[in-house]
Amino acid sequence: MTKDVIALTERMPDAPTLLAALHAGGPDLHLTATDDGAVVHLCTPAGRPLVSVESPLLVHVPGEAERLLGPDVTPPQLPYWWTEARASTAIPTAEPLAGSVCGRLAMLLGGTTWPREAAGTAVVETAEADEAVTATPLADGALPAVDVLTDSTAVVLADRPVLGLTTWLSDVLRTTAASGRALHLVTPPDVRLTLPLRTALAGAPNRWVVANPQGGYYDGLSGAELSWQDGTFSPTASPAKVADAFARGARPTAARRLTVALRTVRSPAADLVLGTALETAWRHLTGAPPAGWGTAEPINLPWPPRQLTDLARSRSPEPTHALVVGAPDRPAVATHRTTRTTAGVAEEITLTVGYPSADQVPLDALEPLAAELVDAHGLTTMLTTLTAGGTDLTLAPVLTAPPSPLTFTLGPRDIGTIGLTHARRPPLTMKPVRLGAPSAPALHYPLGDGTDPTAWTALQTLTAHLKAGTPTGGARI
Template identity: 55%
Template structure:
């Protein structure tokens, strides 16, 4: 059984209802808080942490429970998402989490994930076995913590970049530790989680019947050694690759990806997120459905609200996520930075297409023109890859995206030099955008089926960079 149990309720879990849920372990257990009161913890009399309950989240975005939990029947939005995580060191803790969630839904209505975990029975906890109590600085959602690595065990169908997982990642980064997420082979990652785990020393550790464990992103066979998961080397030296990772999954679905950056002059009337909204409307026919700083995405889409948050956090960077409607899977990450040049947005937008659905490549050029001429866009890379329509990441070898187009904004064209940007030494015909004295340039590279487009793009970028003026770009 999973260590995580989630209650989805149409009514807010008030303090009395939460207290009734926490009485699932009987009257002898202690209640405490962590993370400045954002996490309620249920502890044994000897100090063992049994259960950590996150503050309930009000979801306004339709489809998030279906996207992240695979549930077919859930309360209508707005609904409350209350997450409980049981420790793996106490056998009774998992049933305790199920009783907590079951008591919430019994009082408030709604459903739980996983459905079979919910019950309302009292779960006695064996207090005769004592272990060293958790210290205040121990992360409540970590299952194993060593000098080098924090290990999180998860059996969710989809591992999302939740607020607690984001907090663990931040603490690990500051402490120079690795975050290793261990999952069964059927689990997938959301794109934000995949991006977060894509850099050394973090790993997605997949359980495998054949080799034990392997890295879900690289395929390297792993072993627990020296307090961390490390690759198993072959006699020749390189890491062994798991057979499960390289098996052909035969995906007949695609993802269209736009990676672009914008730059704005900071002033009190600046509104962020408008370039992303234009791209979203152009490619899907509707605006984003919601935004948040973590998954599940809980807030209705609002460029004004996300601008206010970024302004409040400045000069620190702000990282945001957005999702689309259920009929057209789409997700984006947006990072806002205050730099010496102005306020910059770094955006990655991805949308999925199933068998028989054609990505709208014909709108890429006019969209790029709109972005560079009206929204301060510095550059755009458009690419296409064979991958799941639902935008989840399985633990299998995946083909890289293939470039479709590359676009430079007027400032970057000016930095490179107009003549150099307009005359690449390749079989390319750049399309100028905007005023003739200060245009942007759009370079069509193909339809996303020819992997040779990568070589063309690399040559183009080398050509453009050789014309950069010192201190620009």
């Protein structure tokens, strides 16, 4: 398991300051670096990793420390530097060593640490570390913070109130996928995931594994009881049995989460700017633009979409993944994926916005939003759903009510493939609204108001109707 300690400082941790902080373990420890120097490791003389320190990150986005570390943290004024240290709990002295590294950074540079009680400045004696643990040499490219590595699975044990899709976890996901392994993230039951990390772990064979307080383990997304079998976590029975701790469900809440999943396709023109469809949706649903974006959490860059465009151009033809957040008083988070296709530049966006109560959800904004996306941003599809959930936009490992569909919009290209006459006559009570230019119309289908239990049936009926009119290789419904 690793224990995280974070330094939030007013000034940048330069090389002399980092060296002073890294001497918290005395002169006998060794330094190594991975990821082209982005991560520095404090190791025992025998090579056993004690503490890993990531490159400092300059945060310009308000509310990120509070969103990821909790309301008790008091970061310096923006912009501030975020430096993460991870201690291996295999060696008892590693955790106080990480606290001393971050405590020294905060003392020298001004700022604070998280958690506060972990901070220190004293030299931590680590002479017994090599005797306490038999070191196993790390394979080339292995990440020291991976706790268990088998032929099929990399296991990471983590324990902090909110786990986000950090740079480190993103690297672990990429490394495990490249090696043909699954990532199993093991946490206590009181840990919550951010929506970006939940999305990253949702695809098989990755898992969120929760230590069941009643004994054993269960899947944090499905609730299936799990056990360690043949070097991986697998369901204990077939069909899978749902753990009681998961089935108790989430606490009732008046808060609601509106999710908009949309796809646009535009021509790869020289003046193309990415992110404009996302900003349009953000303004319609919150009254303000996004606050910041980045490729991992914490999200550190101010919003301007031009930088997102530059990043995507530099990575093309490979896809680009980005994360976006709103201001603290307008809670919202989105994932944004850009890909090159035969039809042009595709943007796949999932935006979730939190509202304190159902009556504050702007249902009347969905049709105007769809209309603007069709007219100006090359919308191909958009599905909106509503579900109960806190405005912190995190996910607990408990059963939650499924989202309820609100609307579905199909863009002009797919309407042209299906045929307007067929597409506008689904066997539904609510009829579609015609959007866009008369020569290239889109259709916006109302499905429910968030309380109608038949909305999923309506969506399934609509999907089947549209597919029935789709030639082979036509619309993506």
